[in-house]
């Protein structure tokens with residue numbers, strides 16, 4: 001039995017929570033509205049790398065609220081930089 005290479009990780013769709021950045025033009029996959037950057041708000045988006053059969057197919061963006069409302073279709077988002085909300 002040959003040992004499995006460490007790089008042979010299962011590639012699955014995954015989600016992360018990020019701040020919406022200035023100049024963002026991405027549309028939410030749920031409500032189809034642009035994820036607008038608002039200078040005085042710290043709005044969050046969920047970015048999902050979508051894999052099918054181990055192959056990356058696309059990135060989807062969601063308002064964090066829409067993502068929760070959609071029942072977290074790509075699993076619970078990982079926060080890259082943990083911080084308190086609000």
Ligand SMILES: [Zn+2]
Nearest residue numbers: 028031063066
């Ligand atoms: Zn939305």
